[in-house]
Amino acid sequence: MDPQYRPEIIEPLAQRHWQEKQSFRAVEGPQRPKYYCLSMFPYPSGKLHMGHVRNYTIGDVLARYHRMKGYNVLQPMGWDAFGLPAENAAMQNGVPPAKWTYDNIAYMKGQLQRLGFAIDWSREVTTCRPEYYKWNQWLFLRMLERGLAYQKTGVVNWDPVDQTVLANEQVIDGRGWRTGALVEKREIPMYYLAITRYAEELLAELDELPGWPGRVKTMQANWIGKSFGVEIHFSLTERHEPGGEVLKVFTTRADTLFGVTYLAVAPEHPLALAAAETNPDIAAFIAACHKGGVTEAELATQEKHGMDTGRKAWHPFTNAPLPIWVANYVLMGYGEGAVMAVPAHDERDFAFARKYGLPIKPVIKPAEGELALPLQAAYTEPGILFDSGDFSGRSSADAIEKIALVLKNLGLGDKRVTWRLRDWGISRQRYWGCPIPLIHCEDCGVVPVPDEALPVVLPEDCVPDGSGNPLARRDDFVRCTCPKCGRPARRETDTMDTFVDSSWYYARYCSADNPHAMVDARADYWMPVDQYIGGIEHAILHLLYSRFWSKVMRDLGLVRYDEPFGRLLTQGMVLNHIFSRRTEQGGLVYFAPDEVEVTSDDKGRIVAARAKADGQPVDYQGIGTMSKSKRNGIDPQALIDRYGADTARLFMMFAAPPEQTLEWSDSAVEGAHRFLRRLWRMVYEHVILGVVSAYSGGELTPELQALRRALHETLQKVTDDIERRQQFNTAIAAVMELTNHLGRVEGIDALTRSVRQEALELVVLMLSPIVPHICRALYGELRPGACLMQASWPEADPNALTREAMELVLQVNGKLRGRLTVAVEATREAIEAAALASPEVQRFMGGRPAKKVVVVPGRLVNVVV
């Protein structure tokens, strides 16, 4: 055995072995239970980043652990290969997105292989390949047939200089990122998928996902946003006639109806548009609302503006005339695009009423106490109605029911359910995506591409230039014949949202090689995914779209599952130090951590930093997510080259629990490597004395008995940490603690060596899902001729776990005052008596009588005086 740990030798050896033996090839078979372990596939941006290493290490640990537990494990990998960065790179280097993407894939695949992940590469899926996206198109056509896909207009960011649609990411401070032009909103025709038809099921089935983190389910539920409210019709004529003109609003707070002092409609509302036709001021206001981008964050944080349309509506109960305003804070996409404004009981309405001098009329007071008048802020809690006609004195909940009932009888409204969720707009005016399979014919209108003509293949040699979609300029793509009438027609040039690609890739892994069907019976075997791992940033959109897509496939009879992902682990981001410097022009330049020399105080805190290049000071900005713009990313390749894959994997798993953010630290990497070296030497020093078999029974010294107990307790803890808790950092800490213990046990007699053999074998097995290369080598040394790939996950020996005595904590008034060793079978009374008699307790009782004695079995005794 090599006395030195040499990852550069043992890692390629292990990887070659796995490749030659096809160790991770997954084959369907009913003999063993299946375990489908899936990590979110990467976007091929160029090279792996630390987030990938973290994500795929977590997945690999779970895959390898379950493999040892006897499961038939599938761990596939693929590429989310369409997307905007490829077009940006093309603009920069003049290389077609296809070439850039395929080159990146080749490089990153090599990096993944170098990390030793137990991946079945025979199922690799690449979303920009026609054999994959053909099925996007095919399913889109099925959805079109069922009315689940349809056309309507949607609002996009428009760059007036480049004459192009911008992604939200390309709008910076309200301006186009390349032109600097103020961005405008523009309505264009788009295709939508009717995800709202599945809203009820998407919401209800969150309860059927016990393996999902609560926070993800809460976020999804809030996103879907089912709210029970009342639709109220405000008459647009003073005397309301049945069937007369009304303005419909939706509210969850019908109890505040008597507090309405004005109505507000969105700038896109028909009423606003009608007013604009006769009033140039309103037209100008609406035009002003069209400035700026379309994100909800931008809309919600902008200053609230409004303008009186001059029109009035009449209150359904009091018949009071109410002014109708156009307001930029009313969203056309939610409810009716109009709200009844109750400044006294809604914060936004309150701010708006203050600004424009509109009346504020309180009608709800707390159940106990009074409202402090005049109101300094909106009172938004439910309470008791007053100044509300016949409804005064009722509670909010009661009033909502009654008001809805009366409105219904008057024909002026009814209870209604509203969703926050909107249908999914999938059209993108971009080149590097899956073509939408439609044809525009002057005579026949929009005609679907027939199934036999699929896939509509995207030409791979275009180079976008930042203005418009280059596909539109490709005659060979655009010109086609109408499948209906056979006359010349134009092909749709919009492509699909890349979320479409990622909404079903997990099912395609199961039947990746089938050219005739989207999925086949093998999906019935593997699906649903047992364990899904990916970034928390995907908590809503990707996961919700995938759930929706699954249900559509199910309803088409393609798959049998309702939910695609059984258990979900959302990993945290990877962070690093940020260094920057103000330029003379007032700009900010960032320095990569390896370009900076840091001065720390005697406690190790960073107090100063200077650039290596010029020796001048730079500012330390603290810690933040690794990003290109802040230049604080660390290339995992450097880490792997220097320390090997196992060190990279160990550091990632040890530095933080998987769900939390992880801070990069050079010295912690060093520490992980040091542990592996220590482990190597420990095994080396043991095996050079000759081969022994692991302890299998016989009388032990107390020291060896304690070691075996620690060993098997650690095994129990590590098993629980990996399988149930998925807290790999504490599993590693427990093994480290055990190796520290093992290192303190001396002696080379046969008995000691047999226990040491047992301990080292178990340590190697326990660590093998995390650091598989070194463990493969060490296992071969400990048991010559044996192969780790054939080893099972060990089980704790119950005989090693027995104990006769245990230690309890003694407290007086909740403060730790001493310890007490008692027999395991000691009764509560005996423990209480022994505790009261102990000198520590006596001392702190100070002669006072015990008021109460709390005995927590196995833990502590608390004496209250």
Next chain:
RNA sequence: GCGCGGGUGGCGGAAUUGGUAGACGCACCGGACUUAAAAUCCGGAACCUUCGGGUGUACGGGUUCGAUUCCCGUCCCGCGCACCA
């Protein structure tokens, strides 16, 4: 702005169901080995202290025999907000 998380020594973190706060690791300090250094090994340490003890888990309050953990409020940080993936 809205939704969801998080905040514990010098640092990353541990404390799993309300029961010993600080496991494990990093950095630091001291010692051993060495001509020396690196590597390695051993030991120390939350803070204050009159050495009895006291204080301490972002901040302020509450519930409890007992709160890092539960409740209310405040501050700060992160993620998402529908065309980044």
